[in-house]
Amino acid sequence: MSSNEKIFGIHSVESFLKSTPENVVQLFLQKGRRDKKVNEIEGVARAAGVSIQVADKRKLDGWVKGNHQGIIAEVKFKDVKLNESELHDLVEENKNILLLVLDGVTDPHNLGACLRTADAAGVDAVIIPKDRSASLTGTARKVACGAAENVPLVPVTNLARFLSKLKEQNVWIVGTAGEATTNHFDSNYSGSLALVMGAEGSGMRRLTRENCDELIKIPMAGSVSSLNVSVATGVCLYEILRQQKANK
Secondary structure, three states: OOEEEEEEOHHHHHHHHHHOHHHEEEEEEEOOOOOHHHHHHHHHHHHOOOEEEEEOHHHHHHHOOOOOOOEEEEEEEOOOOOOHHHHHHHHHHOOOOEEEEEEOOOOHHHHHHHHHHHHHOOOOEEEEEOOOOOOOOHHHHHHHOOHHHOOOEEEEOOHHHHHHHHHHOOOEEEEEOOOOOEEHHHOOOOOOEEEEEEEOOOEOOHHHHHOOOEEEEOOOOOOOOOOOHHHHHHHHHHHHHHHHHHOO
16 A cells, blocks of 8 residues: 655655655755755755755745755655554464554654664564554654554554453563563563553553563663653663574
8 A cells, every 4th residue: 555645854855765766756855955965865866767846945834744954755655554463364474573562652753763663673563552642644754764664553443452362372462661570681582572662651551561471671770760662662672682683
């Protein structure tokens, strides 16, 4: 499934152009704005045969919400699509699957950052509840930098029921919680695994927590009591990745 949308910002547009230039429909540059980075991106676009148009700042401002930095691209997104049933089938086929579950992450910046980290860490799919969650908006896509085209984002109707089904499929469910007694770095992350991250502040919902096989915490050595959810996701995923690579 594909759709045309606008992405914006120098880093996001540059990443998309370099990774999948064939999916860039048009490039819009702000009239009167020229610097080395914009010129480089324009050169990449011209080499790829992308149509380039110049527009005034007011027009660009009206197209997107956020700092476009004088550059917007209309692109064709070809997201990896999986529904809940197909994901369970994937779990059956893959005995060493790695899933990321985001419970109540409503900030699109955090969703995009988690997707980007999930892609980098080799996560097979990211799961979110259909309600009480951020969706794949332009802002989330900008932060994700193309990860939505590599990692399936799967909304599920009932997250607690979904986790219960995963447990029946021999997936170990690990949830993060500040009051947990197990240190994240002391846990054993072998086999199929689903990492559950809760919203900042409120954390996981009660039913989500009850469906976890294990609760872990990230040790905090300084004065702050918690990390941003996307940062915490990175810390957890890379420890999981380190252990799983060491065990191969």
